[in-house]
Amino acid sequence: MAENRPTPPDVDRVAASRAAVAARRARAAVKDQVAHGKRSALEVLSTAISSPDGVEGRLRVTEFLISIPAIGVTKMRRIMSRLEISPSKRLGGLGKHQRDRLRDFLSTRSRQRRGASPARLVVLAGPTAVGKGTVAGYIREHYPQVLLSVSATTRAPRPGEAEGVSYYFVDDTEFDRMVEAGELLEWAVVHNAHRYGTPRGPVEAALARGDSVLLEIDIQGARAVQLAMPEARLLFLLPPTWDELVRRLIGRGTESPAEQARRLETAKLELAAQEEFDYRVVNHDVAEAAREVVDLMNLRQAPQLPERPILRS
Numbered sequence: 001m002a003e004n005r006p007t008p009p010d011v012d013r014v015a016a017s018r019a020a021v022a023a024r025r026a027r028a029a030v031k032d033q034v035a036h037g038k039r040s041a042l043e044v045l046s047t048a049i050s051s052p053d054g055v056e057g058r059l060r061v062t063e064f065l066i067s068i069p070a071i072g073v074t075k076m077r078r079i080m081s082r083l084e085i086s087p088s089k090r091l092g093g094l095g096k097h098q099r100d101r102l103r104d105f106l107s108t109r110s111r112q113r114r115g116a117s118p119a120r121l122v123v124l125a126g127p128t129a130v131g132k133g134t135v136a137g138y139i140r141e142h143y144p145q146v147l148l149s150v151s152a153t154t155r156a157p158r159p160g161e162a163e164g165v166s167y168y169f170v171d172d173t174e175f176d177r178m179v180e181a182g183e184l185l186e187w188a189v190v191h192n193a194h195r196y197g198t199p200r201g202p203v204e205a206a207l208a209r210g211d212s213v214l215l216e217i218d219i220q221g222a223r224a225v226q227l228a229m230p231e232a233r234l235l236f237l238l239p240p241t242w243d244e245l246v247r248r249l250i251g252r253g254t255e256s257p258a259e260q261a262r263r264l265e266t267a268k269l270e271l272a273a274q275e276e277f278d279y280r281v282v283n284h285d286v287a288e289a290a291r292e293v294v295d296l297m298n299l300r301q302a303p304q305l306p307e308r309p310i311l312r313s
Ligand SMILES: Nc1nc2c(ncn2[C@@H]2O[C@H](COP(=O)(O)OP(=O)(O)O)[C@@H](O)[C@H]2O)c(=O)[nH]1
Pocket: 132, 133, 151, 152, 155, 186, 187, 188, 190, 196, 197, 198, 216, 217, 218, 219, 220, 221, 222
C-alpha cells in the first residue's frame, strides 16, 4: 500500500526546486572555473574542507575530478579507486585520510604539470606587527598544501597554542642542546626576550622530497637563512603605510606602551632591510597577501624588483 505522506504546499515545492537549480548552477560554475584554470583544484578542496556545506563542499568527488583538465571518466575511476573514495562521496564529506590522500594526489599532480618546479625554501619576514603571524596563520588554514616550518622557542605557550603546531616549546637547556647539536638551521633572540629557531631536519627532509617550505621568522633569521642557503627566496611583508603599522602594533594590545615604543624604533631599522629581500608583499588585506605569498612560493623565475623601496618610516 502506498504511504500517505503529506505533500508540501506547492509554494514550498517551487522554492525548493528553485534552490536546487541555483545550487546546481553554482556547482557547475565551480567546475567551469577548475576546467578553465581559473581556480586550482587544491584551492577548491581547501574551501570544501573549511566549509563542507558550501558550494565546493557539496561537489561530488567524481564530478570535481572530471572537471580537472586531462582527467576523463576512465582516469577518474582509477583515481577514485586508488584513493579509496566511494563514488557517492562529496568533497565536504570526505574523512581525514581520504582528504589527505586527495590533497597529496592533487599537489603531486600540479607539481608534475608545472614541470616539477624546484622545491624551494621561502622565508616570510617583515617588521614587528606587520601581520606575519596573521598571514602565516591564514596560509596554514587555507592552503593546507603549503608546508609551514614549526619553530622551536623558549617562550611560554599562550592560551590556545598547541605544542608542535604553533611552536615546539622548549626550555633553555633543550634550546642550548639543539644549538650545540646543529639541529637548528638558524636561530635568534627576538625582541630582546626569547630565543626562536628553525629545526633543520624537517626543512631538509621536505626539500629532499621535492616540497617547498615556508618559514615565518624575524629579519635576523632571514639573513641567517640567506647565508646558509643562498638559493632561498626571501619575501618581505610591508604594511600599507607607517601609520597603519603603528595602528596594528597598538591595536594588538599585547605590548606595554614602553615596549611598543621600543618596537617601533626597531621597526624603522627593519623596514630598511627590505632591499635585501627578493620580493615585497604589501599586507593590505590578509587573504590577498597570503595568496601572493603562496603564488611567490611557486614562481620559477624572480621578476624584477622595483628600483626604489616601497615604504620608509
Ligand atoms: N629567527 C627566527 N625568528 C622566529 C622564528 N619563529 C618565529 N620567529 C619570530 O619571532 C617573533 C615573535 O613571534 P611570536 O612569539 O609568535 O610573537 P608575536 O609575533 O609577538 O605575536 C616573530 O617576529 C616571528 O617572526 C624562528 O624560528 N627563527
